[in-house]
Amino acid sequence: MRYKGKNMIDWQEQWAYFVRQWTNNGYKMFLRGLSNTCKIAILGLIIGIILGAVIAIIRVMPKYKLIPRILDKISAVYVAFFRGTPILVQLIIVHYILKPIFGFSVSSIIEAIIVFGLNSGAYVSEIMRSGINSVDKGQMEAGRSLGLGYWTTMVKIVLPQAIKNIIPTLGNEFIALMKDTSVVNIIAVDDLYRAFNLMGGSKYWYIIPYLVLAICYIVLVLIIAGLVKIIEKVMSKSDKKQEKNSKSKGFGKVSQKG
């Protein structure tokens, strides 16, 4: 074997090694890692949206009474904590501090989903708040003037419009969340990063696996971005298009929604 300089990389050999690793066991690890990553990101986002909506409404609520004021303070503390610490630290706190102390036995992936949900809840609440504030105040006033309650108007009128306004930002949040999942290997979750890390194998040849990893994330993000665009289009269509082509269909729709 001819001597090669320190910085010379035998791409062919490395590629062959990677392919061998991939066909051997790697594709299974890849699929499991991919599913775990998607699970954490998607479920985290769903928890985040629900939590974020509730907290956003609490924070924009009129605060004449005591209970909304207390809830507001609690949610302010929650947002401050989850925005103020890195997600890595939050994962460590849950896994290495809270878990031993309280002795709950859940799998690492559920821990990760919960932490990501709580984390994105804090961010989504701020996004939602700006979304709710972006809806014309008159919409709430009109609902209230007809005798509807605050929550009814919020849920039926303001929130749907707010969500439509924040879809792009929410997509952004989802992309960030998806990429942030690469830190969950710290609590031993087999995510996408870990799958490619293992493919380095006994030779520690990481160059190609990590490049492929980067491409995987790029593809994932592009898919999400495409989906967000489609959703945006569908939602913006709904209020511009005149539904005159099928009157009976529209009529039925009205009755269902009320």
Next chain:
Amino acid sequence: MEEVVLKVENLCKDFGKEKVLKGISIDIKKAEKIVVLGPSGSGKSTFLRCLNCMEDPTSGSIIYEGEDLANFKVDINKHRQHIGMVFQHFNLFNNKNVIQNIMLAPVLIQTRELRKNRRKNFFIKVSNLFRKNKKPLIEINDTVAGIKKKNEEKAYALLKRIGLEDKALVYPSTLSGGQKQRIAIIRALAMEPKVMLFDEPTSALDPEMVGEVLELMKDLAEEGMTMVVVTHEMGFAREVANRVIFIDDGVIKEENSPKEFFSNPKDARLKDFLSKVL
């Protein structure tokens, strides 16, 4: 013309340190049309918005059906159902089409009432098992589907009245200002209000479209609706109003019949105002 619908007593409203309304008292009688005039910043819009507690009055009282709306403990939502309001910027629900806009509030409120009655009936039935003299059930003739159908028909009838039935399934963003405002008016009408409050209904419209909205308001006036209108349309005030009031600096400066009001103003500020407007 004697029954008082809204009795306003010594109404005050502060925004922080700024006193906007400084004690307004007025009786609004049934079927009366009151037009409120005043320079901008005089508090006339605030006065109107206080009438249905869109702005909570700082002090004073608004007596409606024997209850004080300014009191926090009163269920304001219940009373607002019978106090229609029309806004300067229409405020149609952008995420609902026209027919949904009109139906939404009555359907929601009536179905809630229905569910409440059903719940009550259930408890009466359960407690009747242990009673000797049975308590009668609340009569329920409606179903959720029935309520929807009824309100849909009503909404179409209202749309027909303003000649916009073909716009029923269109979203508000495709309508002109005049159409929006007329739909906003019939949306308020769908709640069968006893009083209608108009907050500068024609100020955000093209001059061309002012006419159609005023026409609808005149129609309503002829039907005997009680109306309180904040407007800059002097012609409307002359033609329709029973009483014109002039608010300046948070107090009622002059209150008179339109004829007297325009031909024989007494207050100095009003004279100045009229000379500029007319």
